[in-house]
Amino acid sequence: MNNGNEILVTGSGIITALxxxxxxxxxxxxxxxxxxxxxxxxxxxxxxxxxxxxxxxNEEMRALLxxxxxxxxxxxxxxxxxxxxxxxxxxGIKPSDTKERVALISGITVGGMDQTELVYQKLFxxxxxxxxxxxxxxxxxxxxxxxxFNGFTSVSTIVTACSSAANALIVASNMLKAGEADxxxxxxxxxxxxxxxxxxxxxxxxxxxxxxxFDQHRKGINLGEGAAYLVLETTEHAVKRGAVSRGKLAxxxxxxxxxxxxxxxxxxxxxYLAMKGAIENAGLTPSAIDxxxxxxxxxPNNDLTEGIACMRLFDKVPPIASIKAFIGHTTSASGAVEGxxxxxxxxxxxxPVSLNFSQQMEELNFSPVSNPLPKKPLKYILSNxxxxxxxxSSIIFASNK
Amino acid sequence: xxxxxVFIQGVAQISIQNPLSDEWFxxxxxxxxxxxxxxxxxFSDYLPPLVSRRMCNLIRRAVITSRVALNExxxxxxxxxxxxxxxxxxxxxxxxxxxxxxxxxxMLPPSYFMxxxxxxxxxxxxxxxxxxxxxxxxxxxxxxxxxxxxxxxLILSQGSIHNVLVGGFDEMTPKYFELMAKVxxxxxxxxxxxxxxxxxxxxxxxxxxxxxxxxxxxxxRIEGIKLLYxxxxxxxxxxxxxxxxxxxxxTADVELLLTxxxxxxxxxxxxxQLGLSLFDAKLCHTYKDLFGESFTAPAxxxxxxxxxxxxxxxxxxxxxxxxxxGEKGKVSLMLNHWNGKSCSIxxxxxx
Amino acid sequence: xxxxxxxxxxxxxxxxxxxxxxxxxINDDDEMFSKGLGLDSIDALELIVMLEKNYGIKxxxxxxxxxxxxxxxxxxxYVAENRKK
Numbered sequence: 001m002n003n004g005n006e007i008l009v010t011g012s013g014i015i016t017a018l019x020x021x022x023x024x025x026x027x028x029x030x031x032x033x034x035x036x037x038x039x040x041x042x043x044x045x046x047x048x049x050x051x052x053x054x055x056x057x058n059e060e061m062r063a064l065l066x067x068x069x070x071x072x073x074x075x076x077x078x079x080x081x082x083x084x085x086x087x088x089x090x091x092g093i094k095p096s097d098t099k100e101r102v103a104l105i106s107g108i109t110v111g112g113m114d115q116t117e118l119v120y121q122k123l124f125x126x127x128x129x130x131x132x133x134x135x136x137x138x139x140x141x142x143x144x145x146x147x148x149f150n151g152f153t154s155v156s157t158i159v160t161a162c163s164s165a166a167n168a169l170i171v172a173s174n175m176l177k178a179g180e181a182d183x184x185x186x187x188x189x190x191x192x193x194x195x196x197x198x199x200x201x202x203x204x205x206x207x208x209x210x211x212x213x214f215d216q217h218r219k220g221i222n223l224g225e226g227a228a229y230l231v232l233e234t235t236e237h238a239v240k241r242g243a244v245s246r247g248k249l250a251x252x253x254x255x256x257x258x259x260x261x262x263x264x265x266x267x268x269x270x271x272y273l274a275m276k277g278a279i280e281n282a283g284l285t286p287s288a289i290d291x292x293x294x295x296x297x298x299x300p301n302n303d304l305t306e307g308i309a310c311m312r313l314f315d316k317v318p319p320i321a322s323i324k325a326f327i328g329h330t331t332s333a334s335g336a337v338e339g340x341x342x343x344x345x346x347x348x349x350x351x352p353v354s355l356n357f358s359q360q361m362e363e364l365n366f367s368p369v370s371n372p373l374p375k376k377p378l379k380y381i382l383s384n385x386x387x388x389x390x391x392x393s394s395i396i397f398a399s400n401k
Numbered sequence: 402x403x404x405x406x407v408f409i410q411g412v413a414q415i416s417i418q419n420p421l422s423d424e425w426f427x428x429x430x431x432x433x434x435x436x437x438x439x440x441x442x443x444f445s446d447y448l449p450p451l452v453s454r455r456m457c458n459l460i461r462r463a464v465i466t467s468r469v470a471l472n473e474x475x476x477x478x479x480x481x482x483x484x485x486x487x488x489x490x491x492x493x494x495x496x497x498x499x500x501x502x503x504x505x506x507x508m509l510p511p512s513y514f515m516x517x518x519x520x521x522x523x524x525x526x527x528x529x530x531x532x533x534x535x536x537x538x539x540x541x542x543x544x545x546x547x548x549x550x551x552x553x554x555l556i557l558s559q560g561s562i563h564n565v566l567v568g569g570f571d572e573m574t575p576k577y578f579e580l581m582a583k584v585x586x587x588x589x590x591x592x593x594x595x596x597x598x599x600x601x602x603x604x605x606x607x608x609x610x611x612x613x614x615x616x617x618x619x620x621x622r623i624e625g626i627k628l629l630y631x632x633x634x635x636x637x638x639x640x641x642x643x644x645x646x647x648x649x650x651x652t653a654d655v656e657l658l659l660t661x662x663x664x665x666x667x668x669x670x671x672x673x674q675l676g677l678s679l680f681d682a683k684l685c686h687t688y689k690d691l692f693g694e695s696f697t698a699p700a701x702x703x704x705x706x707x708x709x710x711x712x713x714x715x716x717x718x719x720x721x722x723x724x725x726x727g728e729k730g731k732v733s734l735m736l737n738h739w740n741g742k743s744c745s746i747x748x749x750x751x752x
Numbered sequence: 753x754x755x756x757x758x759x760x761x762x763x764x765x766x767x768x769x770x771x772x773x774x775x776x777x778i779n780d781d782d783e784m785f786s787k788g789l790g791l792d793s794i795d796a797l798e799l800i801v802m803l804e805k806n807y808g809i810k811x812x813x814x815x816x817x818x819x820x821x822x823x824x825x826x827x828x829x830y831v832a833e834n835r836k837k
Binding site: 016044046068104110116117120123124127130134135136137138139140142143146152153154155156157158159160162168174175176177180181194195196198199201203247254255256257258260261262269270273338387388389390391 | 405461482488489495498501503505506509510511514515516517518519520522523524525527528530531532533534535536537538539540541544545548551552555556558559575579580583584628630631696731740742743
Binding site: 451454455507508509511512515622744 | 768770772773798805
């Protein structure tokens, strides 16, 4: 590995059901306080499904961001801006104040649907809701985030369902290696919407109780929302501008299950290839992995497929856990949200546990970490994001040590 | 880009011009209506009904154009699949949304939801080909396709992947047309088609096989691509000159300029600031009068230009300063913007 | 029962968009999933929605769907015993 060309994380930001920012997030994780709760803000009739909702209304988020009432916003953009703010502040970057090439790549799938679905009929009946139209599509949301800060030299949007943010990180890394940007801010955002809550409900993969990733009696997902962004740059660039490294993006791989649009294959070829490819891309062997941040949604299908793929790849599956019992499934944002949490784990040498676990799956030879393990130096964490459509991505985060 | 060119090896389109053919070149269909639907081939010629039963038409177009482009490129299995789409399968999204409004969040049809995540296009292509490789989807308004193409060049520059299947796909429904008309992307239905402001909505399905090496199948070379966000006029023009210089060219080598001019004065005026001032107006042409306006219309522009390189000629209705096209030392440029915010520049040459 | 089985065949063809398939092509006792028509998990979900819409039968466990949809005859028997409409 060429040390000058390593991809460093020099800032990160996060917002989830656990709260705003890394400190609040980490505090909840080590104290095993889940953010999953009954729906409060989403106006869905399906109140029976617990969700990982960010505990702020849109109005409260707008107030935090000093966005005036005359500006139309969508919830995903608000989440994205809050997370991006923390990331940029930590990295000491103001895109509008630099001549450097600072790119933004964001993953999202719902776009502005949280607002569109509320005003859909009115959009056609009157002119009063026209401002929502350009915020409906995915790129429109990313541009709303970019325009809050100003100064990004290129802005892109990736939509690969639950692996969107992970793929944003991968493309960012590729851009930096090709010398196409000086700094790339990558991640994702996604809010709850009636649309996709009902979509997951029609696929019958929601749990009406707290989700149980990797448990024999798991029933499905608790949907969540959130955002996270990572500021990425090469070692050479970070050193030149005196930036502090918070961790590294040591390797990654994007693969495709190519089996079915919503179900994963019985042999888990996509997840297997993604994990294997990431480990190889980092120049490692499977035994180097200290902890796996699993995709672990809690569906019968995903956890089985992911588990089988892990058993295929690892002689002995390392400690593995799913954060989704804390924050819900943040879908498009999950690759970055869980990436930030992986970096926190590396920094603190502590592996977050998998909540709500009681019985090992009969098909697997491992259980997730359900009780805290003794602290030990952690060097490499493998983080999985497996999306609908078989879009499977895995990223290796490494500590600075 | 890492200054290495990439090569288009195969292309195919299904659009508002006759599908899977070059008829648009000599005998283009001309439209005087605001929303023009795709002319589809007979799907059952390509896809058995039980395979395609759940696919909406946009997915069928993506799968078919992919197969045809791969066939032309003499490649059985791509090493990456990347798509750009502005709205994905918007028809299915509307159906699911309408079902929620009508049924009150009960008894909703899962297939519509399943196909409304935009990566369904790249995924369906991968399922059809049984391709486990790199798979990505970009959804960013009017530069969705260019972002997919840019990712293509990044992937190829790394050296471990040698060919990429990249496409641009969009459909338009009457409802979404109406919404975009309200915010002035084109005229409203009640205003009717205006010959003086002839912007109309089309649909897109174009697939390309792009490789890192020139072969006997090579149609043309993509010398470089730049993506910019809210550039000033000077920054945009500087980027054009930089892209040309990085590849050993100057503006004098540009024999054709293809822009996203579409007949909407607000859209067209932006090109005066972004690029047009650098070139003789006679070199400037558009493709949106042939293929319509759409978030991924640039895929049709690239398709048309690559077919010109394949034929070493431009259509009689595009004039250039040379009688031949694509000679050594000459280049063409594609310029595009959406709302003056997301912009792209693509530099091409013949082989 | 014959009438119900024909009705179900027509509904299945419609709901699952089985172009080119006629009711007489679907045998009453053939497996519909994995073999025969080769239906998949999404088809099962669409049929669950159809059962609720047409017959008022609400299924909350997708695994039960696989049992009920084993064949047209098995499905018709279940509908006849459980229909509310």
